Amino acid sequence: MNIGEVAERSGLPQKTIRYYEDIGLVRPQRSENGYRAFRDADLHKLAFLGRARALGFSIEDCRTLLGLYEDESRESAQVKTLAEQHLSAIDDKIAQLQGMRKTLSHLVEACHGDNRPDCPILTDLSGTVS
Amino acid sequence: MNIGEVAERSGLPQKTIRYYEDIGLVRPQRSENGYRAFRDADLHKLAFLGRARALGFSIEDCRTLLGLYEDESRESAQVKTLAEQHLSAIDDKIAQLQGMRKTLSHLVEACHGDNRPDCPILTDLSGTVS
DNA sequence: CATTGAGCTTCCAGTCACTGGAAGGTCTAT
DNA sequence: ATAGACCTTCCAGTGACTGGAAGCTCAATG
Numbered sequence: 001m002n003i004g005e006v007a008e009r010s011g012l013p014q015k016t017i018r019y020y021e022d023i024g025l026v027r028p029q030r031s032e033n034g035y036r037a038f039r040d041a042d043l044h045k046l047a048f049l050g051r052a053r054a055l056g057f058s059i060e061d062c063r064t065l066l067g068l069y070e071d072e073s074r075e076s077a078q079v080k081t082l083a084e085q086h087l088s089a090i091d092d093k094i095a096q097l098q099g100m101r102k103t104l105s106h107l108v109e110a111c112h113g114d115n116r117p118d119c120p121i122l123t124d125l126s127g128t129v130s
Numbered sequence: 131m132n133i134g135e136v137a138e139r140s141g142l143p144q145k146t147i148r149y150y151e152d153i154g155l156v157r158p159q160r161s162e163n164g165y166r167a168f169r170d171a172d173l174h175k176l177a178f179l180g181r182a183r184a185l186g187f188s189i190e191d192c193r194t195l196l197g198l199y200e201d202e203s204r205e206s207a208q209v210k211t212l213a214e215q216h217l218s219a220i221d222d223k224i225a226q227l228q229g230m231r232k233t234l235s236h237l238v239e240a241c242h243g244d245n246r247p248d249c250p251i252l253t254d255l256s257g258t259v260s
Numbered sequence: 261c262a263t264t265g266a267g268c269t270t271c272c273a274g275t276c277a278c279t280g281g282a283a284g285g286t287c288t289a290t
Numbered sequence: 291a292t293a294g295a296c297c298t299t300c301c302a303g304t305g306a307c308t309g310g311a312a313g314c315t316c317a318a319t320g
Contacts, residue, residue: 004267014268015308023306033315035268044256051255056230059306069252079251080243087238090231097224100186104217113210121209122199125181126174134296144297145279153277163286165297189277 001038010046017046025049025063057086131168140176147176155179155193187216 007014020026021036026045028036045066052062061082068074068082110120137144150156151166156175158166175196182192191212198204198212240250253260 002268013308016306018269019307033268035315047257048255051257053306054230055234055255056227065252065255068249069256072247074247074249075245076241076247076249076251077243077245079249080238080241083234083238083241083251087231087234090227090234094224094227094231097186097220097227100184101217101220101224104185104213104220108210108213108217111206111210111213113207115205115207117202117204117206119198119204119206119209121206121213122195125178125185125195126199127177127181132297143279146277148298149278163297165286183277 001043003036003038006038006043006046009043010050012046012050020046020049023059025059025066055086056090061086131173133166133168136168136173136176139173140180142176142180150176150179153189155189155196185216186220191216 001009003014003017006012007017010017012020017026021028026038026042026049028038028042031037048066048069049062052065053059057065064082065079068079107121107124131139133144133147136142137147140147142150147156151158156168156172156179158168158172161167178196178199179192182195183189187195194212195209198209237251237254
């Protein structure tokens, strides 16, 4: 398979696939003309990466996950620990965003949003104690 | 004020303050020795920026907000629109993270996490139709 | 057989918002 | 005089791509 087909079938952009090769996540062979020659296993790996990235795992986590996937003697506890850490990082991010959301939605509600200049959003940002 | 004091009082790292000067968000004067000489208005601006960043506004949004803050003839509608757009972006991010969270927490629960290699998390990532 | 256009290659630069570190000047207190 | 704190600039790196340029290869058409 050439990169175009792999991109289509994995759902990853060609640029991303080349980048993943650059950083050693996949190692496709090369045809005589210099084109990358992907095998089914490469496609499979790339799809794995796409799903792991869609769950928010970092590239380094993905590298680890791929390693565990290919390691027959892995312990599922290793995978679970990684996933739990990531889950907890997601929870932190959600909490942070919800904090922003709460403050911001209060401010948006308080702003009448017309042609006059006075604005509670700016007042809040300016730190003016009202 | 020198940068150290401004950093402490604004809560921003010195590096960040220098960076904000680089990109033209603040323009402190200079003392004869070449040190940055911040006035109260600069400190005020930096604190404004710190609060806006803490609400997740991008640097360019912050630039716009600062401009509106200093523009006496602004219309609060402009601020409100910007804030609403940002709020909606935050909502999108929260929704995306909650999607990840849901999938991932199911997978984590399904994984027994012991010394055996079989792991539903990896099975899911591998795309195996079970 | 020449040409066109799609598809592939590499390489370089840019994104965003900092952050770290090196090399060196300045100030204050002992 | 010197130590140490504080300041300066400049360069490079982060994460995970993304865009674009210049150029090679391949398949189909006239």
